[in-house]
Amino acid sequence: MSIFGNIFGQNATGMVDAGGQADTKEGAAPETAVQKSDAQWREELTPEEYRVLRQAGTERPYTGEYWDTHTAGVYQCRACGTELFTSNEKFDSHCGWPSFWAPLAEGTVRYIHDRTLGMDRVEVRCAACDSHLGHVFEGEGYGTPTDQRYCINSVSLRLVEKEGPDDAPSGN
Ligand SMILES: [Zn+2]
Secondary structure, three states: OOHHHHHHOOOOOOOEEOOOOOOOOOOOOOOOOOOOOHHHHHHHOOHHHHHHHOOOOOOOOOOOOOOOOOOOEEEEEOOOOOEEEEHHHEEOOOOOOOEEOOOOOOOOEEEEEEOHHHOOEEEEEEOOOOOEEEEEEEOOOOOOOOOEEEEEOHHHEEEEEOOOOOOOOOOO
16 A cells, blocks of 8 residues: 555545745644644754654754664654654665654555655654654665555654664564
8 A cells, every 4th residue: 555646636634735935833733632832842852853743844964863773662642742653664765764664554654746846745744743743755665565655854854762672573
């Protein structure tokens, strides 16, 4: 199954077409579980977190905290704490950003057709607080189970390391 079929075919549920410039008018935010004003986000987030999460910015490649991390654990949304990705789906894409071949579960992220910067991309946002996470690409030949690459900013995530002995299967 491909999310791209849904996105580029018919409008998927909850799909928003944000082709133009991001508009951060007050009250324009979609209905999400976490509702905060722009002022609240500014107060709670660092300037870099705010720029990426709330203004759909992108951190510079190879500079983020997690692009080369192999620690077992769960990656939460830096803005609201929702669990979004796990280390089980993280893979080495060598693109300079943390890369996952699938989200933790269906519905934890939402997709927005992004035509900014002259590119046709699919933006990935946290479904709970509508913060920007990154983009998802497909068909790049990475040899992962989905052939998708969720290219996510480190600053959008917070890794919560798995507790206790590492009993995750490795090297299979
Ligand atoms: Zn969130």
